[in-house]
Amino acid sequence: MGANIYKNKKPLIVFLFPAFLFMLVYLFYPFFMNILNSFQHIKNLGQSTGRWNDPWYTNYVELIHDPVVLTSLKNTLIMMVVTIVGQVGIALILALLVDNIKAGAKFFRVVYFFPIVISATALGLMFNLIFLYDKGMLNQILESLGKTSLTDWKGEGLALVTMMLPVMWQYVGFYFVIIITGLNNISEELYESASIDGATRFQRVRYVSLPLLHNVICTCVVLAVTGALKVFDLPWTMFPKGMPMKTTFLTGTYMYYQTMEAKNVDYGSTLAIMLVVLGIVTSKIVNVIFKEKDY
Amino acid sequence: MKKRVLALVLASAMVFSLAACGSKDTGSEQPAEQTTQEAAPVEETEAAAPEEAAEPAGPVELNVTTTFAGEDGNAQNFKSAVEAWCAETGNTVADTSATSDETFKTRVITDFETGSEPDVLFFFNGADANSFIEAGKVVSIDDIRAEYPDYASNMNDDLIVDSLVDGKKYAVPVNGFWEAMFVNTEVLDAAGVSMPGADYTWDMFMADCQKIKDAGYAPIACALGNIPHYWWEFAIFNHTSPATHLNVPDSVDSEQGQAWVAGMEDIKALYEAGYFPDNTLSATDDETFAMFMDGKAAFLIDGSWKVGGIVSACQTDAEDASTLDAEKLAKFDVTYVPGQGDRKATDLIGGLSMGYYITTKAWEDPDKRAAAVSFVSYMTSDEVVPVFAQHTASALKNAPAVDESVFNPLQIKAMAMMSGATSLTGAVQDIFQGDCRVSTFDGMPEIVTGRVSAVDAVAEGLEAYQDAQ
Numbered sequence: 166m167g168a169n170i171y172k173n174k175k176p177l178i179v180f181l182f183p184a185f186l187f188m189l190v191y192l193f194y195p196f197f198m199n200i201l202n203s204f205q206h207i208k209n210l211g212q213s214t215g216r217w218n219d220p221w222y223t224n225y226v227e228l229i230h231d232p233v234v235l236t237s238l239k240n241t242l243i244m245m246v247v248t249i250v251g252q253v254g255i256a257l258i259l260a261l262l263v264d265n266i267k268a269g270a271k272f273f274r275v276v277y278f279f280p281i282v283i284s285a286t287a288l289g290l291m292f293n294l295i296f297l298y299d300k301g302m303l304n305q306i307l308e309s310l311g312k313t314s315l316t317d318w319k320g321e322g323l324a325l326v327t328m329m330l331p332v333m334w335q336y337v338g339f340y341f342v343i344i345i346t347g348l349n350n351i352s353e354e355l356y357e358s359a360s361i362d363g364a365t366r367f368q369r370v371r372y373v374s375l376p377l378l379h380n381v382i383c384t385c386v387v388l389a390v391t392g393a394l395k396v397f398d399l400p401w402t403m404f405p406k407g408m409p410m411k412t413t414f415l416t417g418t419y420m421y422y423q424t425m426e427a428k429n430v431d432y433g434s435t436l437a438i439m440l441v442v443l444g445i446v447t448s449k450i451v452n453v454i455f456k457e458k459d460y
Numbered sequence: 461m462k463k464r465v466l467a468l469v470l471a472s473a474m475v476f477s478l479a480a481c482g483s484k485d486t487g488s489e490q491p492a493e494q495t496t497q498e499a500a501p502v503e504e505t506e507a508a509a510p511e512e513a514a515e516p517a518g519p520v521e522l523n524v525t526t527t528f529a530g531e532d533g534n535a536q537n538f539k540s541a542v543e544a545w546c547a548e549t550g551n552t553v554a555d556t557s558a559t560s561d562e563t564f565k566t567r568v569i570t571d572f573e574t575g576s577e578p579d580v581l582f583f584f585n586g587a588d589a590n591s592f593i594e595a596g597k598v599v600s601i602d603d604i605r606a607e608y609p610d611y612a613s614n615m616n617d618d619l620i621v622d623s624l625v626d627g628k629k630y631a632v633p634v635n636g637f638w639e640a641m642f643v644n645t646e647v648l649d650a651a652g653v654s655m656p657g658a659d660y661t662w663d664m665f666m667a668d669c670q671k672i673k674d675a676g677y678a679p680i681a682c683a684l685g686n687i688p689h690y691w692w693e694f695a696i697f698n699h700t701s702p703a704t705h706l707n708v709p710d711s712v713d714s715e716q717g718q719a720w721v722a723g724m725e726d727i728k729a730l731y732e733a734g735y736f737p738d739n740t741l742s743a744t745d746d747e748t749f750a751m752f753m754d755g756k757a758a759f760l761i762d763g764s765w766k767v768g769g770i771v772s773a774c775q776t777d778a779e780d781a782s783t784l785d786a787e788k789l790a791k792f793d794v795t796y797v798p799g800q801g802d803r804k805a806t807d808l809i810g811g812l813s814m815g816y817y818i819t820t821k822a823w824e825d826p827d828k829r830a831a832a833v834s835f836v837s838y839m840t841s842d843e844v845v846p847v848f849a850q851h852t853a854s855a856l857k858n859a860p861a862v863d864e865s866v867f868n869p870l871q872i873k874a875m876a877m878m879s880g881a882t883s884l885t886g887a888v889q890d891i892f893q894g895d896c897r898v899s900t901f902d903g904m905p906e907i908v909t910g911r912v913s914a915v916d917a918v919a920e921g922l923e924a925y926q927d928a929q
Contacts, residue, residue, distance in 0.1 A: 208894055208895060208928060209566075209569055209570070209573065209591060209894070210566060210569070210570040210573065297747065298738075298739045298742075298743060298747065299747065299750065299751060299754075299756065300750075315738070317738065317739045317742055319739070319742040319743075320739060320741075320742050321741075321742070324742065405686070405744075406685075406686075406902055408685045408686065408741070408742055409685050409741040409742035409905060410685070410741060410905045410906065410909070410911075411902075411905075411906075425562075425563065425566055426562055426563075426566075426898075426902070427895050427898045427902070428566065428894050428895045429895050429898075
C-alpha cells in the first residue's frame with residue numbers, strides 16, 4: 166500500500182463534505198431563495214410569499230428607475246475611493262513613520278489599532294455626540310473660537326463627509342497593522358546596503374520599502390474596496406434611514422432600510438442581488454488593476 | 461489500512477458532531493410529545509377546579525416581550541412587577557422587551573412568522589397584529605375564558621379593542637394613551653405668549669409660533685426626518701373629524717384623500733415658515749426633545765408616555781425619583797393640540813392601543829399554559845394596572861379613585877388636561893400600516909421641501925395600502 170494512500174483523494178471528500186453542507190444550507194440555499202424572493206410579492210420578513218410580481222421582473226425595473234439606488238451607488242463609489250485614499254493611504258504613511266522610529270513604536274501600534282476593537286455602534290454613538298448640532302463637541306469648539314452660528318454637520322451639505330470620516334478613521338488601524346507587518350518582513354540588510362550607497366531616508370522608502378510593499382498594498386486595496394461595499398453599522402447608527410433626505414444611503418444600508426424599515430422585502434432581495442453582482446464585478450476589476458507581482 | 465479507518469472514524473466524528481449541533485429541535489420534540497400526553501390529567505384537574513387553574517404546575521420560564529423598556533415611563537414598573545410575580549409563583553421570565561418602534565414591530569412579526577414567538581407579549585391591537593391573528597398564533601380572550609373563566613374578568617369588555625381581522629378580542633389592555641401638546645412655559649414667557657387652552661385654534665397657533673420665532677426660539681420641537689408621526693396624525697385629524705378620522709381614503713381624489721393632502725400641506729407650511737428647528741430634517745427625536753427640555757423650543761406633540769420622559773429628564777438620576785428638580789419640572793405643562801375645521805382642540809388622539817396576548821404556542825404547551833394565564837392575570841390585576849396607568853385611562857371595571865398626592869405636578873396637569881377632553885379617537889396610522897406609510901413618514905422631508913408633492917406622496921401611500929388589502 167505504502168505511499169498509494171496519498172494518491173487516493175476520496176477520503177478528502179469525506180472531510181470536505183461537512184463544510185460544503187454547511188455552506189449549502191446557510192449560504193447557497195438562502196442566496197437561491199433570495200433570487201426567487203426578488204420576483205415575488207413579500208411585505209413582511211418571514212412571511213410566505215403571496216404571489217409572483219406582475220410582471221415578474223417588476224422589482225428590477227424599479228431598481229433602474231429608483232433615484233435612491235443611484236444615490237446609494239454613488240455614495241458607495243465615493244466610499245471606495247475614501248477607503249483606498251483615506252484608510253490605506255493614511256495607514257501607509259503612519260506605518261512608514263512608525264517603522265522609522267525606534268522609541269514608542271509599540272505605543273503607536275496600539276494607539277492606531279485601538280479603534281478596530283471598539284464596536285462600530287459604540288463608535289457611531291460617540292461620533293453622534295461629536296457632531297451633535299446643539300452642544301456637540303465640534304460646535305462647542307467652534308463657538309469658543311468665536312463662531313456665532315451652529316453648523317449642521319449632519320445636514321445635506323456635510324452629511325457625507327460626516328459619515329465617511331468616522332468610517333475612515335475606524336479602519337486605518339487595520340491596514341496599518343497589515344502594512345507594518347509587511348515592512349517588518351523587509352530585510353534590514355537592504356536598508357543597510359542602501360545607506361552604504363548613500364541613500365537618504367526618503368530614498369530608502371521610495372526605492373526599497375514601497376516596491377517591496379507592492380503586494381501588501383494590493384491586498385489592502387482589495388480588502389478596502391470589498392469592505393466598502395459591506396460597510397453598514399457605523400453609517401446606519403449615525404444616519405438612520407439615509408437621513409437627511411435619503412442622501413446618505415449606501416447600497417448596504419438601503420437594502421436594510423427597504424427590508425426592515427419599509428418592509429418591502431422583495432425589493433430588499435433585489436437590492437441584495439445587486440449588491441452581490443456589484444461585489445463580484447468590483448473585486449474582479451480591483452484584482453485586475455491591483456494585480457500582485459511575483460518576485 | 462489503519463489510516464483509512466482512522467480517516468473514516470474522524471469523518472464520522474465530524475458528521476456526528478454537526479448532527480449533534482443541529483439536533484436541538486429534535487431533542488425538544490420528544491419531551492414535548494411526552495408532556496402533551498402527561499398534560500391531559502392536568503387539564504382535567506383545571507376544569508374541575510377553575511379557581512386554581514391559573515396556578516402553574518411547577519416553575520417554568522416564560523418568554524415575554526413588551527414595550528416596557530428604554531425610556532418608557534413604565535419600564536421600571538414592569539421590572540418590579542415581573543420580579544414580584546416571579547417571587548410569588550417561583551417561575552422565571554426571559555424578558556426581551558424593547559423600545560416601541562418599527563424595528564420592534566418587525567422583530568415581533570418576524571418571530572411569529574419563523575415560529576420563535578414569545579409566550580406572552582404586550583403588543584399593539586391594531587393592524588400590526590393582523591398577520592399573527594390571521595395565522596391563528598394567538599389565543600382569543602373568549603377561548604381562554606372557556607378554560608379560565610376569571611381571565612380578564614376585571615376588565616370592561618366594551619373597552620377591549622376588537623381585532624381588525626375577525627372582530628374577536630385578543631389583547632388584555634393595561635393602560636391607555638393620549639397624544640397632546642407639551643409646552644415649555646419658560647419659552648412662552650420669554651416670547652410673550654400665553655399658555656394655550658381648550659379654545660386653541662390653528663390661526664392662534666400660527667401667530668404664537670411667529671412670536672416665538674421672532675424671540676429667537678424654535679416654536680416646534682420635532683425631527684421631521686425621524687419622527688413626524690404625531691404631526692402627521694394631528695395634521696390629518698385637523699381636516700377630518702372624530703367621526704371620520706379612522707377612515708383610510710379610497711383614493712387621493714376622494715374627500716378623505718384631500719383631507720390627508722391638506723394635512724401634509726399644513727406641515728409643509730409650518731416648515732416653510734421656519735417653525736421647526738433648523739436641523740429638523742437631519743436631527744433625531746432625542747435631539748429635538750433635548751432642545752425642548754433645554755428651553756430652546758416651545759411646543760412638543762407626543763404621547764402620554766412622554767410625561768415620564770420629561771420627569772426623568774428633570775431628575776439628576778433618571779432612576780431615582782428623589783433627585784427630581786421640581787423647579788425645572790414646573791416649567792413644563794401639557795395642553796391641547798390646536799384645532800381647525802370639525803376638530804376641536806379638545807378632540808384628542810388616544811385609546812387603549814396595546815394589550816397582553818397569550819400565544820398559541822404557550823397555550824398548547826401544558827407546562828406554560830397556566831403560567832402564561834397567571835402572568836397576564838397578574839399584570840392586568842386591579843392592583844397592578846393603576847401603577848401602570850397612572851394619569852391615563854384603563855379598562856378596569858373598578859378603577860380605584862385617583863390619589864393625586866402620589867402624582868408629580870406634570871401628571872396632575874395632564875389629568876386636568878384630560879378632564880377637559882371632548883373625544884378620544886384612535887390613531888389612523890395604527891390602521892395605515894407597513895410600506896404604505898413610507899411615502900409620507902420617511903418621505904416627509906421630501907414633502908416639506910417640495911421635492912415630492914403632497915398629492916403624489918399621499919397617492920403613493922394609498923396605492924400601497926390598497927395593494928396590501
